[in-house]
Amino acid sequence: MLAGHRTWIFDQKPVITATGTVGGPFEANGMLADDFDLLHEDLWIGQDSYEKAHQLLFEEACQKAMEKGGLRKDQVQFILGGDLINQITPTSLACRTLGAPYLGLFGACSTSMEGLALGAMIINAKGANHVLTGASSHNAAVEKQFRYPTEYGGQKPPTSQWTVTGAGAALLSGDGKGPRVTSATIGRVVDMGLTDPFNMGGAMAPAAVDTIEAHFIDRNIEPSYYDLIVTGDLGEIGHAVSLDLFKKHQTPIHETQYKDCGIMIYRKGQPVYSGGSGAGCSAVVTYGHLLNQMKKGEIKRMLVVATGALLSPLTFQQGESIPCIAHAVSIEAEEGDS
Amino acid sequence: MLAGHRTWIFDQKPVITATGTVGGPFEANGMLADDFDLLHEDLWIGQDSYEKAHQLLFEEACQKAMEKGGLRKDQVQFILGGDLINQITPTSLACRTLGAPYLGLFGACSTSMEGLALGAMIINAKGANHVLTGASSHNAAVEKQFRYPTEYGGQKPPTSQWTVTGAGAALLSGDGKGPRVTSATIGRVVDMGLTDPFNMGGAMAPAAVDTIEAHFIDRNIEPSYYDLIVTGDLGEIGHAVSLDLFKKHQTPIHETQYKDCGIMIYRKGQPVYSGGSGAGCSAVVTYGHLLNQMKKGEIKRMLVVATGALLSPLTFQQGESIPCIAHAVSIEAEEGDS
Numbered sequence: 001m002l003a004g005h006r007t008w009i010f011d012q013k014p015v016i017t018a019t020g021t022v023g024g025p026f027e028a029n030g031m032l033a034d035d036f037d038l039l040h041e042d043l044w045i046g047q048d049s050y051e052k053a054h055q056l057l058f059e060e061a062c063q064k065a066m067e068k069g070g071l072r073k074d075q076v077q078f079i080l081g082g083d084l085i086n087q088i089t090p091t092s093l094a095c096r097t098l099g100a101p102y103l104g105l106f107g108a109c110s111t112s113m114e115g116l117a118l119g120a121m122i123i124n125a126k127g128a129n130h131v132l133t134g135a136s137s138h139n140a141a142v143e144k145q146f147r148y149p150t151e152y153g154g155q156k157p158p159t160s161q162w163t164v165t166g167a168g169a170a171l172l173s174g175d176g177k178g179p180r181v182t183s184a185t186i187g188r189v190v191d192m193g194l195t196d197p198f199n200m201g202g203a204m205a206p207a208a209v210d211t212i213e214a215h216f217i218d219r220n221i222e223p224s225y226y227d228l229i230v231t232g233d234l235g236e237i238g239h240a241v242s243l244d245l246f247k248k249h250q251t252p253i254h255e256t257q258y259k260d261c262g263i264m265i266y267r268k269g270q271p272v273y274s275g276g277s278g279a280g281c282s283a284v285v286t287y288g289h290l291l292n293q294m295k296k297g298e299i300k301r302m303l304v305v306a307t308g309a310l311l312s313p314l315t316f317q318q319g320e321s322i323p324c325i326a327h328a329v330s331i332e333a334e335e336g337d338s
Numbered sequence: 339m340l341a342g343h344r345t346w347i348f349d350q351k352p353v354i355t356a357t358g359t360v361g362g363p364f365e366a367n368g369m370l371a372d373d374f375d376l377l378h379e380d381l382w383i384g385q386d387s388y389e390k391a392h393q394l395l396f397e398e399a400c401q402k403a404m405e406k407g408g409l410r411k412d413q414v415q416f417i418l419g420g421d422l423i424n425q426i427t428p429t430s431l432a433c434r435t436l437g438a439p440y441l442g443l444f445g446a447c448s449t450s451m452e453g454l455a456l457g458a459m460i461i462n463a464k465g466a467n468h469v470l471t472g473a474s475s476h477n478a479a480v481e482k483q484f485r486y487p488t489e490y491g492g493q494k495p496p497t498s499q500w501t502v503t504g505a506g507a508a509l510l511s512g513d514g515k516g517p518r519v520t521s522a523t524i525g526r527v528v529d530m531g532l533t534d535p536f537n538m539g540g541a542m543a544p545a546a547v548d549t550i551e552a553h554f555i556d557r558n559i560e561p562s563y564y565d566l567i568v569t570g571d572l573g574e575i576g577h578a579v580s581l582d583l584f585k586k587h588q589t590p591i592h593e594t595q596y597k598d599c600g601i602m603i604y605r606k607g608q609p610v611y612s613g614g615s616g617a618g619c620s621a622v623v624t625y626g627h628l629l630n631q632m633k634k635g636e637i638k639r640m641l642v643v644a645t646g647a648l649l650s651p652l653t654f655q656q657g658e659s660i661p662c663i664a665h666a667v668s669i670e671a672e673e674g675d676s
Contacts, residue, residue, distance in 0.1 A: 001464045006415060006439040008465050049656055077344060078524060086424040087650035088444050089658075092527060096661045101344040101524040103452060104648070104663075106426050106442040114441060118456065125463035126339045127346050186416060186439035189430060310442070312425035318387055320427075323434045325442075 001124070004218025006186050013180035014123035016331070017130075017173045019287035020064025022057050024165030026139065027284070030266045035288035036166075037064045043140050043165060054083065054090040054138035057280070059097050061167035061287075062132050069130075069171040076100045076171070077128040080115040083136050083279050084108060085145060090136065100132065109204075109233050110187065110308030111135040112168065112283040113327040117184035119172045120329070126174065134169030134287070135306075137278030146197070146313055159199040161235045161262060162272035168283030179294050182332050185215040187325040189310065195321045197311060201238025201262070201274055204307040207324035208234060209245040212305055215328050216251070223253045226330070227299045230290065232282035232306035233262035235275030261285035282306040286331075294333050301332045339462070342556025344524050351518035352461035354669070355468075355511045357625035358402025360395050362503030364477065365622070368604045373626035374504075375402045381478050381503060392421065392428040392476035395618070397435050399505035399625075400470050407468075407509040414438045414509070415466040418453040421474050421617050422446060423483060428474065438470065447571050448525065448646030449473040450506065450621040451665040455522035457510045458667070464512065472507030472625070473644075475616030484535070484651055497537040499573045499600060500610035506621030517632050517669050523553040525663040527648065533659045535649060539576025539600070539612055542645040545662035546572060547583040550643055553666050554589070561591045564668070565637045568628065570620035570644035571600035573613030599623035620644040624669075632671050639670045 003009050021036045028039040038060055045053040058081065066076065079095050082088045082105035095102040107114040115133035122128050140150050142163045148154045172181065190207035208231045216223060223229065234242060239260040246253045261282045262275035286304050293299045305328040311320070341347050359374045366377040376398055383391040396419065404414065417433050420426045420443035433440040445452040453471035460466050478488050480501045486492045510519065528545035546569045554561060561567065572580060577598040584591045599620045600613035624642050631637045643666040649658065 002415075002466060051652065051656065077340075082444060084425070085650075086652060087422075087446065087648065089648065089650045089653045089661075092648035092661050092663075093653070093658065096527040096529050099526060101526045102663060103456065103524060104444040106420060106444040108425065118441065121460060121463060121465060125459060127459060128340060186441060188437060188439045189434040191434050310425065310427065310430035312423075312427045314389065314424060315427045315431070318389065320431065323430050325430075325440060 007215060007218035008121060008184045010120050010124040010181055010183060012124045013182055014120045014172050015176045015178045015180055016170045017176040017178045018065050018069030018171045019291055020061040020169045021284045021288035022060045022167045023284060027164060027166050029270060032265055032289045035292050050138055050141035051085060051090055054136060054141045055093045057138060057167035058091055058094040058136040061134055061169040062098055065132060065169045065171040071130060073099050076130050076132050078103060078131045080105055080119050080131060080133040081135060082106050082111040084142050107325060108308030108310050109277060109279050109281060110306040110325050110327050111279045113304055113306035113329045116170060116181060116329045117186060117327055120181040120184060123172050123174050130171060130173050132169055132171055134167060135279040135283040136167030137163050137280035139163045139165045142278055156273060157198050158273050159237055160273045161200060161275050161277035163278035164265060164276045164281040166280035166284040168280060168287035170287050179291055179331050179333055181329060183219060183330045185211055185218060185328040187211040187327045189323045189325055191321050191323045193321045197316050200277060200309045201235035202241055203322040204309055204324040205234055205238040205241035208305050208307045208326040209242050211326040211328050213251055226301045226303045228302040229253060229258045230302060230304055231260045233277040234260045234307055235262045237274045239263060303328055303330050345553060345556035346459060346522045348458050348462040348519055348521060350462045351520055352458045352510050353514045353516045353518055354508045355514040355516045356403045356407030356509045357629055358399040358507045359622045359626035360398045360505045361622060365502060365504050367608060370603055370627045373630050388476055388479035389423060389428055392474060392479045393431045395476060395505035396429055396432040396474040399472055399507040400436055403470060403507045403509040409468060411437050414468050414470050416441060416469045418443055418457050418469060418471040419473060420444050420449040422480050445663060446646030446648050447615060447617050447619060448644040448663050448665050449617045451642055451644035451667045454508060454519060454667045455665055458519040458522060461510050461512050468509060468511050470507055470509055472505060473617040473621040474505030475501050475618035477501045477503045480616055494611060495536050496611050497575055498611045499538060499613050499615035501616035502603060502614045502619040504618035504622040506618060506625035508625050517629055518672055519667060520670050521557060521668045523549055523556060523666040525549040525665045527661045527663055529659050529661045531659045535654050538615060538647045539573035540579055541660040542647055542662040543572055543576040543579035546643050546645045546664040547580050549664040549666050551589055564639045564641045566640040567591060567596045568640060568642055569598045571615040572598050572645055573600045575612050577601060641666055641668050
């Protein structure tokens with residue numbers, strides 16, 4: 001099951017039997033609106049705080065996944081998830097409603113693939129028949145906590161990114177029909193000394209490259225094995241930095257083969273600076289748009305590399321540089337699928 | 339591997355080959371001082387912030403475990419850990435130093451056993467030869483964040499608890515000599531509507547009881563199977579509430595068999611109110627004192643039930659009750675050990 005230093009090969013190939021994706025108003029105007037199960041017209045979603053709205057996003061994504069997978073709440077054995085809010089309370093409170101045993105994760109925006117890797121590990125080892133895993137973020141809740149309340153109307157530099165309001169969840173099972181989770185490479189903390197919290201993409205790119213290159217060494221395959229390699233939320237700047245690093249390291253990854261969820265999710269002209277970000281970004285793009293593409297046969301094999309900046313407002317204030325991480329999971333179309 | 343609804347049986351019985359425990363000045367004056375590998379005389383540990391001191395605690399605990407286990411940094415394949423600080427930055431920054439691939443966890447004070455359960459899952463599935471897992475807390479860093487800076491000298495009610503300054507880490511391997519991790523029961527979020535953040539023990543007790551009772555049903559064993567059942571940090575009040583609930587449910591757990599890490603760690607007369615708490619509490623007591631007792635043959639089988647209150651200052655301010663969780667892991671002396 002272990003390949004190389006830090007890659008797991010899932011010989012049972014756990015199946016993503018269903019997914020749920022929920023978005024907010026900004027995502028409804030984005031490039032991938034058609035790929036969401038549910039879109040909300042406003043950021044409050046009928047709640048009296050952004051954090052409660054955030055919680056509801058995750059609840060709804062999980063409920064959608066269960067509904068589409070034909071499973072009742074009590075058939076889900078474990079939920080693995082997390083978010084960016086202090087003490088990941090939106091996810092924990094959602095799990096109070098959802099009811100299943102819960103493993104709380106914190107990997108910042110890498111949480112989606114941390115959860116999918118660990119969920120696949122559990123299913124592969126027959127530690128469960130069905131698990132739910134996902135991640136979420138809420139623009140106004142996250143901005144308020146990490147930077148300023150959006151109501152202040154603060155200015156941001158073009159290197160900054162726009163936190164996605166959205167939640168994506170996957171129902172992972174030991175059998176059934178759907179895309180298969182075939183391997184995972186766990187990231188280590190990479191910190192190149194960058195300190196600007198308005199340029200997370202640039203800070204996270206080396207972590208993404210480190211994990212992607214480790215994946216190919218550990219699995220002893222070439223990048224051409226995948227139709228698509230997609231990072232979580234590096235945005236325009238981080239995506240460009242990654243491509244530069246691949247070139248420098250002579251890693252044969254072509255521009256056409258390498259995308260970023262943070263670039264894909266919004267439309268040109270939306271004021272999202274360098275692109276989307278947030279723990280929900282890679283979750284909604286992967287569990288919505290990309291798996292839909294896989295169902296249509298447009299992608300057969302992909303490597304999803306969720307990237308996280310493990311900083312906090314406090315570490316920034318204390319002069320720390322930004323520790324980053326990236327976890328990669330390979331998802332492949334079931335044999336015989338179109 | 340799955341027993342009942344939410345219990346994993348580890349048939350490979352992963353081995354705790356070594357542990358590391360580090361404490362602060364309050365712990366040095368406590369009941370279990372002799373069981374620490376390293377004790378610091380002051381809370382700053384030579385750092386210029388409590389958070390950096392917190393980070394160092396975890397680094398040192400991991401280093402001690404590696405040193406005692408005779409492993410180099412690069413032989414540890416994964417680190418699973420977390421703490422209570424926003425975005426678990428002390429653990430993430432420690433992993434920047436430690437270097438191994440890292441899976442960040444958030445289970446509040448239940449993190450120690452969440453990590454041991456997942457670490458054992460990975461070792462059992464042959465996803466690694468060696469993993470490190472642990473949890474930590476720092477009294478002044480945690481108090482500052484969740485309540486008031488201790489320098490304010492704020493008063494607390496007797497139901498409150500004293501956050502442990504300490505870190506405990508376990509080196510878990512596929513083979514070797516030492517206590518075995520035999521099973522784990524994952525907790526669900528239990529919230530009985532309590533809202534007082536100065537009575538966490540009372541709030542967490544029902545979650546502990548829920549997980550403990552599920553463990554016996556899932557494994558189809560009686561509580562008498564264990565020499566010791568120990569909760570993480572319920573303190574005097576939570577411990578009494580748990581005993582009441584066991585009685586009410588006719589669960590045959592005797593007072594002599596059931597202890598709490600938060601009660602054990604400090605000496606009578608130390609001003610710790612209802613007892614110790616914090617993510618480091620169950621980690622240092624389990625990986626120090628209790629495993630030492632197991633080595634001496636005083637305990638053969640124990641069930642460690644780390645308990646967590648998944649609230650944040652914000653959820654409290656927003657009027658939420660306290661969502662709680664508990665994860666249980668059974669540790670048994672190796673066959674043939676004294």
